[in-house]
Amino acid sequence: MKNYKIAWRNLWRNRRRTLITVASVFFAVFFALVMRSLQLGTYDHMFRNAIESYTGYIQIQHEDFWDNKIVDNTFEFTSDLDQDIRSMKNVTGTVPRFESFALASSGTLTKGVLVMGIDPEKEALLSDTRSKLVKYHLTDANIGALKNSNLPETMKKSLDLFKGNFYSSNSSLAVDFNIEDKDSSMINSIFRKHASFENGYISLGEPGALIGSKLALYLNAGIGDTIVLLSQGYHGTTAAGKFRINGIVKLPTPDFDNKIVYLPYNICQELYNAPGMLTSLAISIKDNDDETIEGMVKEIEKEITPPLKVMEWREMNKLMINQMDADSKSGMIMIFILYLVIAFGIFGTVLMMTAERRREFGVLVAIGMQKNKLSVVVTMELIMMGFLGIISGIVASLPVIFYGYSHPIRFHGEMAKMYEDYGMEAVMPFLLPDMYVLWQSLVVAIIVFIALIYPLRKIRKMKVVNSLKA
């Protein structure tokens, strides 16, 4: 009789208890994976938004610019520097930026804004501003037209919920309205017909502006309106200019969407009286793994001299990283409590199993089974029990994770407002299975192994005569 056969049969001699224990491991793994996937997915989404729409992975700046973002802390952008960086391995291009603050006015409304001077074409390498141009706008009139269209009735009912919303892509529309792939082309064509938004773009040398959709709502400004910018320019000069709004963009990070004004960077240099200067040169790269980025930072550092400085995404998103780190720790504490409860459950089972089978262990050793072999059988029982729980937990969590990845949780109403007040997009996507699946499973496996110590110790210390009397 093979050990594993005995172990398997032992597992089912108290079917109810085994099922309860397997279920406790199952729920621990299931909830730990789903919680972790949601947490890590949200972080990942926030990072991507911040990196892809603002910082990029690597930038060259004036060494004082990050701490003191004034136009005096700019650097001269030369073609030699541009050439040196672009010739590096893994670099796909450079993206020049001139960034400052200004007061923006339209009509009687004024707001502090972030002015971002960009190269409208090169920016496609990084934040791809063009792809963020608003495609659809749910105005009252548009919603009325959509309600009279062939849209499915369920969608018509939810239109009012998203009144005033801007959409820059069909995918964000699909998320809000739960549009299935098979229906997307029909629904998109209806939206194109009844809710499309006519947008323009900007080009180098032409004084036009793109503004964030939330800023547009605040300033009550639309395409063709004029926006006036007032700020302090290079070395204390006055920076003032008026620009036609060529387009409205919808950025995933609400904080940016609420304050961004894009200008062509050479127009921005003129506005701030800083010709030839940049606040940052963002570098677009092919591979963005930590090791490659670290290597590139070192390589770029060799090419530049002070006051230029290389900054990587971690340094530029320190606050966000710290916030996520704190949040991650609180999540880990929750998972730890979950594991603790499960650990006691497993230990309770092991304790009962050992006490119940004390005499049987004694008989087995009395008739000739070595204690080591008996320990192997008991170990197999617990491993099988743990394995069943872990595998079923992983299998059950995968569909939830995949669904949550393709259909992120999107908040509406007050909840969404709360998120946006914190500068975050009101969406919580899941992270696809990664190393965290292995880690969570490993933790449960370790709990099972710790619980094993008790019966194995009991077997090792067992006095056969005493066990036979049990």
Place this chain on the structure above:
Amino acid sequence: MKILELKNVNKIYNGSEVHVHAVNDVSLEFREAEFAAIVGPSGSGKTTLLNLIGGLDMPTSGSIIIDGTDLSKLKSSQLIDFRMRNIGFVFQAYNLIPVLTARENVEFIMSLQKWSKRERDERTFELLKAVGLDERADSRPSKLSGGQQQRVAVARALASKPKFVLADEPTANLDSKSATTLLEIMEKLNHEEKITFIFSTHDPRVVKMAHRVITLVDGSVATDEIRE
């Protein structure tokens, strides 16, 4: 041929206040194919003596020699291995492995000794037939009566062809008919397999069938009667 020898064996249990002399200077010899009963009132030391003979417990002093091997000289794992090869056990409460069938219970020790499948099958069939349970070979203990379970336990005890079988009150939990059947089977196997049986018992039927009766009183051998 002498297979088991006890020389001045003592077992003293030291409690915090009371010391119990459970086995008191016992010296005995057992030969091949004996059918011996150890009798005596409760607390006379019968079970303790069987535990000592079976190597389940160690004497405070004296030695137990089985087929030339002094049990006190063996390490724990060697002792387990020695028991498996030389001693069969029949317990009062049967103590079969609940998750194994009758056949698997009998085979169990043979598989521990790595017998080939053919050898195991032959021996198991032979023993289950001898105890009259060849048709219940695939039943688990929970599906067998007490008497049937004890017969499987006897077959298991004999499986590895031990030097002797120790049976602690084997009929205590059985009805009269089952007890008689069991005793007849054990006596038959004692003759056929030439294996020594040593019982501790209160049961007069066992005593009546035994060829040798050892009476213990307060841990000492009071009488040792050999019957023809």
